[in-house]
Amino acid sequence: MYILGIESSCDETSLSIIKDGTVEVSTVVLSQMDTHAYYGGVVPEIASRMHVENITIVIDEVLKKAGMSMDDIDAIAVTYGPGLIGSLLIGLMAAKTLAFIYNKPLIPVHHIAGHIYANNLVRPLEFPLIALVVSGGHTELVYMKEDYSFEVLGGTLDDAVGEAYDKVARVIGLPYPGGPNVDRLAATGKDTYDLPLPLNDDSYNFSFSGLKSAVINLVHNEKQRGNEIIKENLAASFQNRVTEILTKKTIRALKERGVSNLIVAGGVAANKGLRSSLKQACDKENINLTIPEIKYCTDNGAMIGAAGYYAYAKGLRADLSLNAKATMELK
Amino acid sequence: MKYLFVNSATTNLVVAIIIDGKITYLYNENDGNDTSAKIMPIIEEAFLKSNIRPQDIDKIFAVNGPGSFTGIRVGLTVAKVMAYALNIPVVPISSLEVMASGFDEDVVALIDARRGYVFAGGYDKDLNSTYKDSYVLFEKNKFNGKLISFDNFSFETFKPKLDLFKIILKHENDDGVNPHVLNPNYLKLTEAEEKRLYDGRN
Structure with a gap:
């Protein structure tokens, strides 16, 4: 067909x-x-x-x-x-x-x-599965027990993850689209800045506007003090918080639902930091991880x-x- | 010859089929909300009632603006895709000319473009242009002719009237446009583009 x-x-x-x-x-x-x-x-x-x-x-x-x-x-x-x-x-x-x-x-x-x-074009989906959908407009954790059956476990309460990336990129002076640029810069930096782990609770929801504001305030305060921002370190710190909370809640969803298949989808699935964080966690927990190629x-x-x-x-x-x-x- | 006419640029939604000079179907209502949901079922009914298939159409007349940006695109996307798929010519028509078509005197068709601006076009009784379709600040003495509009203004206007035959007669022999390059005639940049131009000057 x-x-x-x-x-x-x-x-x-x-x-x-x-x-x-x-x-x-x-x-x-x-x-x-x-x-x-x-x-x-x-x-x-x-x-x-x-x-x-x-x-x-x-x-x-x-x-x-x-x-x-x-x-x-x-x-x-x-x-x-x-x-x-x-x-x-x-x-x-x-x-x-x-x-x-x-x-x-x-x-x-x-x-x-x-x-x-999109994952089905890489290899057929295996059920049950958890899907982490992350893009410029969406951040959602979805449970699927069979084909075309969706149970949304949680989602963002404010900014989508990609949206937060774009805004943070603008604050540290990186061009649009922000996601890939922050990702690239983060790879060269160290996690030295004190940023909060956003919405670190028992829900499957996410919130990135607080983290985004923390970055904006930090840049502003450092400027006021006449301190230079180490952009690559700020990018790395921001990215680490984002990938940590996404990985943490995703793994918990897999465990609580007794699911061993994870698929990742959406534009932010191209993020190298997120890919490696999820891969590490899935290897440790014996979870089959599928992330489609960037296209x-x-x-x-x-x-x-x-x-x-x-x-x-x-x-x-x-x-x-x-x-x-x-x-x-x-x- | 079999023609399809589509106008969804203004609150006045028009779908018509004309076969050998006879109107076999006409939808002409001032209920241009939810056009994106309504227009295809209306077109389907138009073909059904006219007893022809889309493949029988020889030419499409499609209004390409000015008017509601989304409204223009809804009808024009249908016309573009249909003309492309059926490999037939499509002729763009001004929404202001459609509004002016039912009068036997000089009229100026107006669409409220907010903040005191209007989309305005002047036409005589034969639909010759007397004031080029434009996006302008409204000033009464700018225009010669009876003011017509579907919108409510603080000054008096008359309701537009449709004369489909007059429009078809006028444009029947117009060259069709390649559907790939048939695009809306918004007469106005987006706000983002305007701001960029403005910032560039300052």
Whole structure:
């Protein structure tokens, strides 16, 4: 079964053709990152404008790359939330138009489900599992007992982890996107700064705005005192707190649920500090850890096509009145 | 010839199918909320009631602005994807011209663009432009003609009227645009771009 996956929830216009939820036939990702870098972050209206400019070009490319036509496609899967509403709408309207013209089933896919199923393109998911989803917009711990069944154990109460990275990067003078830059700098520094371990409690929730504020205050206070900030050490200290709390709560979730499979998804899964911290902990606890290669961590249509296959198997369908949702729970 | 007409740029949502000079389906309501949920079922009904398939359409007339940024994109994405998939021409139409189409006199169509600004376009009874579609600060003496708008202003305006035939007649022989380069005509930069330009000057 060939599924056309469509993703436009933030600043990537991406389409992919996926066979049977596991094989990537073709993918096109048109990233707007260079444009948004001028503004230090994603500007929603500019993102929406670029999606509409690019949508048919990306549809055309993904089909040509696969050597297929729309007649070869069995169903269309689309991200309908959560995300930037104006951005989501472009992929959604395109999906509905194609579903209408070619009379194909329309499969509604939750963006986070997509991130989780990116792992299925690396190796088939094994259940039960815990998924740690970390990106610029999301920080969530999800329990799955079987395919396309999601129980959200906890999530961020304020900033998503990637958002905190971007803000900290700005404070220490690193360009957008902040995450990879902080990660790179942290690798060269030492954990010398006294920063709090955020929301170190019994819940599975996260909070990164306090840690972010602590970094901002520290930089401000040191400036007042005329002290020079050792940027690489501050990056390392911040990154250590983030990876420590993410690792700690994730491992606890695995233990408490008696689960031995962990998958990591989302843009921040590309973070080297987080990867090594999770790997160490999983090795110690005998947990099977899957982290997809970086191209599957960031937003892409492939993950939506993969998730769409399992959503379809579960009987999920949408009609032409499907609307985009800026926020919605993963169920 | 079989035409599809789509306008979701303003609160006035219009979907129509015209077959050999006859309107076989017309949705023309001032209920342009939730357009993203409504428009495809309406288009589906339009084809059903007209007894044709999307593959039978020869040309699409799509309003590409000005108006609500999101509204413009919803209808235009449908038109772009349809024109691309069916390999047929798509002709962009001004939302202000659509508003002016039902009058037999000079009118100036207005859309509230907030903070005293309007999207304005002047048209005569044959839909020739008398005041180029623009984003301007509203000043009454700027415009010649009857002021028309769907929006409420502090001054008197008349409700726009649709004459689909007049629009089609005027644009029937316009060259179609390649759907890849058919884009909204917002007439206005985003706030972020405006700020960047402004900061660059200062």
